[in-house]
Amino acid sequence: xxxxxxxxxxxxxxxxxxxxxxxxxxxxxxxxxxxxxxxxxxxxxxxxxxxxxxxxxxxxxxxxxxxxxxxxxxxxxxxxxxxxxxxxxxxxxxxxxxxxxxxxxxxxxxxxxxxxxxxxxxxxxxxxxxxxxxxxxxxxxxxxxxxxxxxxxxxxxxxxxxxxxxxxxxxxxxxxxxxxxxxxxxxxxxxxxxxxxxxxxxxxxxxxxxxxxxxxxxxxxxxxxxxxxxxxxxxxxxxxxxxxxxxxxxxxxxxxxxxxxxxxxxxxxxxxxxxxxxxxxxxxxxxxxxxxxxxxxxxxxxxxxxxxxxxxxxxxxxxxxxxxxxxxxxxxxxxxxxxxxxxxxxxxxxxxxxxxxxxxxxxxxxxxxxxxxxxxxxxxxxxxxxxxxxxxxxxxxxxxxxxxxxxxxxxxxxxxxxxxxxxxxxxxxxxxxxxxxxxxxxxxxxxxxxxxxxxxxxxxxxxxxxxxxxxxxxxxxxxxxxxxxxxxxxxxxxxxxxxxxxxxxxxxxxxxxxxxxxxxxxxxxxxxxxxxxxxxxxxxxxxxxxxxxxxxxxxxxxxxxxxxxxxxxxxxxxxxxxxxxxxxxxx
Amino acid sequence: xxxxxxxxxxxxxxxxxxxxxxxxxxxxxxxxxxxxxxxxxxxxxxxxxxxxxxxxxxxxxxxxxxxxxxxxxxxxxxxxxxxxxxxxxxxxxxxxxxxxxxxxxxxxxxxxxxxxxxxxxxxxxxxxxxxxxxxxxxxxxx
Numbered sequence: 142x143x144x145x146x147x148x149x150x151x152x153x154x155x156x157x158x159x160x161x162x163x164x165x166x167x168x169x170x171x172x173x174x175x176x177x178x179x180x181x182x183x184x185x186x187x188x189x190x191x192x193x194x195x196x197x198x199x200x201x202x203x204x205x206x207x208x209x210x211x212x213x214x215x216x217x218x219x220x221x222x223x224x225x226x227x228x229x230x231x232x233x234x235x236x237x238x239x240x241x242x243x244x245x246x247x248x249x250x251x252x253x254x255x256x257x258x259x260x261x262x263x264x265x266x267x268x269x270x271x272x273x274x275x276x277x278x279x280x281x282x283x284x285x286x287x288x289x290x291x292x293x294x295x296x297x298x299x300x301x302x303x304x305x306x307x308x309x310x311x312x313x314x315x316x317x318x319x320x321x322x323x324x325x326x327x328x329x330x331x332x333x334x335x336x337x338x339x340x341x342x343x344x345x346x347x348x349x350x351x352x353x354x355x356x357x358x359x360x361x362x363x364x365x366x367x368x369x370x371x372x373x374x375x376x377x378x379x380x381x382x383x384x385x386x387x388x389x390x391x392x393x394x395x396x397x398x399x400x401x402x403x404x405x406x407x408x409x410x411x412x413x414x415x416x417x418x419x420x421x422x423x424x425x426x427x428x429x430x431x432x433x434x435x436x437x438x439x440x441x442x443x444x445x446x447x448x449x450x451x452x453x454x455x456x457x458x459x460x461x462x463x464x465x466x467x468x469x470x471x472x473x474x475x476x477x478x479x480x481x482x483x484x485x486x487x488x489x490x491x492x493x494x495x496x497x498x499x500x501x502x503x504x505x506x507x508x509x510x511x512x513x514x515x516x517x518x519x520x521x522x523x524x525x526x527x528x529x530x531x532x533x534x535x536x537x538x539x540x541x542x543x544x545x546x547x548x549x550x551x552x553x554x555x556x557x558x559x560x561x562x563x564x565x566x567x568x569x570x571x572x573x574x575x576x577x578x579x580x581x582x583x584x585x586x587x588x589x590x591x592x593x594x595x596x597x598x599x600x601x602x603x604x605x606x607x608x609x610x611x612x613x614x615x616x617x618x619x620x621x622x623x624x625x626x627x628x629x630x631x632x633x634x635x636x637x638x639x640x641x642x643x644x645x646x647x648x649x650x651x652x653x654x655x656x657x658x659x660x661x662x663x664x665x666x667x668x669x670x671x672x673x674x675x676x677x678x679x680x681x682x683x684x685x686x687x688x689x690x691x692x693x694x695x696x697x698x699x700x701x702x703x704x705x706x707x708x709x710x711x712x713x714x715x716x717x718x719x720x721x722x723x724x725x726x727x728x
Numbered sequence: 729x730x731x732x733x734x735x736x737x738x739x740x741x742x743x744x745x746x747x748x749x750x751x752x753x754x755x756x757x758x759x760x761x762x763x764x765x766x767x768x769x770x771x772x773x774x775x776x777x778x779x780x781x782x783x784x785x786x787x788x789x790x791x792x793x794x795x796x797x798x799x800x801x802x803x804x805x806x807x808x809x810x811x812x813x814x815x816x817x818x819x820x821x822x823x824x825x826x827x828x829x830x831x832x833x834x835x836x837x838x839x840x841x842x843x844x845x846x847x848x849x850x851x852x853x854x855x856x857x858x859x860x861x862x863x864x865x866x867x868x869x870x
Contacts, residue, residue: 145773146750146773146774147773148756165811166748167748167749167750168750168780169750169752169778169779170750170778172775172778173774181844222807228780247736282870287870301778318749318750318847319748319749319868320748320749320750320841321748321749321841321842322744322745322746322747322748322749323749323839323840323841323842323843323844323845323848324749324866324867324868325749326844326845326848326849327839327841327845327866327868328866329845330845330848330849330852330865331848331849331852332839332840332848332851332852332864332865332866332868333864333865333866333868333869334862334863334865335862337852337853337856338849343862352856356853356856356857358856358857358860359861360856360857360859360860361832361833361856361862361863363784363862363866364862365836365855365861365862365864366835366836366863366865367832367865367867367869368838368866368867368869368870369869369870371836371838371863371865374836377834378835379834379870380820380832380834380835380836380863381826381834381835382823382826382834382835382836383835383836383837383838383839384835384836384838384855385837385838386837386838386847386851387838387839387840387841387842387843388838388839388840388841388842388866388867390867391840391870393867394870395870406828407821408822409819409823409826411819414796415789415795415796416789416792416794416795416796417794417796417807418764421796424751424800424802425801425802425822426799426800426801426802426815426818426819427796427799427800427801428799428815428819429795429796429797429798429800430793431800432746432789432790433743433746433790433842434743434746434787434790435790437849438844438845438846439844439845439846440746440751440844440845441751441845442744442749442751442774443749443750443751444751444752444774445843446751446774448744448753449742449743449744450743450844451733451741451742451743452744452759453739453741453743453756453763454740454757454761454762454763454790455761457797458795458796458797458798459754459797459798459799459812460795460796460797461812462847462848463840463843463847463850463851464847464850466816466845466849467847467850467851467853467854468817469812469816470816470820470823470854470858471854471857471858473816473817473819473820474820474823474824474858475863476857478857479850479853479854479857479858481850484844484846484847487846487849487850488845488846488849490849491845511753511769511771511772511773512751524805534758545734550822553798573797579753582736587780587781588781590747590782590786594789595746595747595786595789596782596786596789598788598789598792598794599785599786599787599788600788601781601785601787601788602781602782602783602785602786605778605781607793627864648844655739655753665772675781677869678869678870679870681870695802709760710805712764714806715796716793716795717802719797719798719809719810720805721797
């Protein structure tokens with residue numbers, strides 16, 4: 142996030158939530174939004190689904206899945222036409238305003254209504270709220286990023302924030318709500334194939350030299366493979382060994398059956414985890430890891446706040462900290478610069494190597510503080526809750542770069558792109574057709590988390606949400622003879638799953654929604670691995686699908702198939718082999 | 729720094745929720761060396777003394793009987809518990825062989841948005857410094 146979470150409750154007077162089911166997926170951030178509303182802040186929500194946040198919104202823009210750019214360009218059109226932009230900010234702190242203003246000329250309220258069905262009056266009112274706000278903030282999530290034009294979606298949101306001058310002050314900004322406890326930290330630590338820790342590009346010799354000196358090796362300069370590329374790289378023989386730790390890609394990755402098929406062709410699959418996950422069951426070697434509550438270290442939340450996590454109990458059996466396992470394996474492979482004894486030593490190495498971001502965040506300071514947000518270059522630096530103070534941006538010119546973004550559902554608007562400098566464009570990869578007439582969109586449920594490895598082992602949670610449900614609009618259900626609770630089969634060109642139907646107005650007509658929490662009906666067997674050309678993020682949020690009513694017997698047959706496919710019995714079987722009990726001593 | 733509960737004592741250990749990216753502060757309640765509950769941190773600036781259902785009840789997996797307790801090697805198609813030494817030797821020998829035969833880029837590492845900063849740092853260092861490849865990525869890509 143550019144800004145911190147408490148600023149929402151304290152300073153924001155307009156909150157624009159787009160592509161985020163905040164109440165279910167980030168409940169305590171939703172609480173800050175409610176806190177702001179209680180102060181009189183206005184809430185605009187753009188989402189195809191009637192989520193809890195949409196229900197609480199002053200204006201709900203029911204944008205169809207995939208049409209964000211049309212909507213945002215529509216808001217910009219009104220803001221420019223009605224002179225609601227911040228001309229001082231645009232002049233002094235941004236580049237490319239004229240290009241963007243010209244690019245959004247076509248996106249009149251009438252045109253946007255024709256494309257998206259959003260009533261013109263709602264769009265105009267939303268633009269006026271946003272344009273007139275003292276401090277407007279944008280909160281977004283995977284409903285913005287998970288498209289083959291996810292970068293375009295994010296850039297258009299950044300255009301909106303910059304044009305209205307909502308950057309570099311408390312309660313403003315462009316704020317991705319990151320999904321996992323330490324997804325921010327894993328990125329910060331260089332677990333991306335193009336950057337070293339601290340986002341230092343691997344292609345830059347100076348960056349590599351910094352790490353080569355400390356690590357005593359020559360480092361590779363070519364960016365590596367990105368996750369959606371790995372399946373094909375295995376199948377064409379480029380990748381022979383994979384090592385997976387704390388991730389369950391055969392459940393969580395798009396077109397998961399394809400990746401699963403690829404994993405079965407590996408010469409070596411090492412999986413390091415806390416349970417025998419769907420991915421671990423395919424491994425040649427499984428390494429048992431200590432989990433949260435059993436180890437020391439730090440997590441970095443969505444606000445860039447580095448926080449201490451602490452050990453409360455010993456890990457079970459022979460399970461060990463992940464850092465210990467990597468260090469032990471490195472030593473077996475004759476690498477001598479990974480002989481760590483405690484996570485603090487590792488963190489101090491990070492601080493030494495990337496002082497400009499983490500230098501001032503010591504374990505000593507974290508003992509007393511409820512986290513410190515990076516960049517924090519020195520021990521006497523307070524940290525940085527919000528970025529770009531005074532409109533100073535991290536670009537060569539110090540100004541924000543505005544870029545036109547275009548969208549056409551059916552074909553890339555290439556001729557438009559040619560008329561502008563640095564324009565981006567997007568189209569939907571797989572639109573509904575006669576055979577697959579529905580738009581399938583995916584996400585999480587409030588009570589479960591991702592592939593269910595952890596939450597499906599909590600009885601209060603499984604009691605509340607015991608099974609997969611497929612949301613379908615009542616008008617569609619009626620046409621197909623489906624009643625609430627009937628079994629349905631949901632298919633795309635990649636595969637089929639079966640679950641109970643939830644007949645509900647939460648989804649618009651011709652759209653179905655379901656989650657990836659349950660192996661019994663994992664929606665990622667259906668999603669499409671079509672990726673963004675810049676970020677390589679897959680299009681989880683739109684695929685063409687069909688829905689059929691099935692009998693309970695047909696459902697049971699599909700369930701048995703899935704049980705076999707995911708080797709479900711293996712987890713209990715392996716658990717039965719080893720004795721229970723926790724380790725006596727500390728690692 | 730390490731605060732493990734001893735027999736007969738109840739302790740509260742301050743930490744951060746392991747679920748979404750909000751990073752709410754919470755206390756783990758530890759009795760006789762086992763986690764028995766969770767309490768929200770009222771001084772945390774983000775969650776201000778509140779938690780969601782996952783924060784309150786999501787910790788139960790820690791004590792689940794199905795936790796992995798031993799390294800396993802698949803022998804003749806069947807997972808067999810082995811020592812750390814055997815598991816690490818097995819992985820190290822095969823990784824070295826594949827690297828020698830097919831080069832460093834025949835290896836790919838999926839890192840973890842669930843693990844700590846320190847663990848992710850060490851993981852990418854393993855991929856880059858030990859295996860010699862930038863094939864390290866994680867689900868932030870997704």
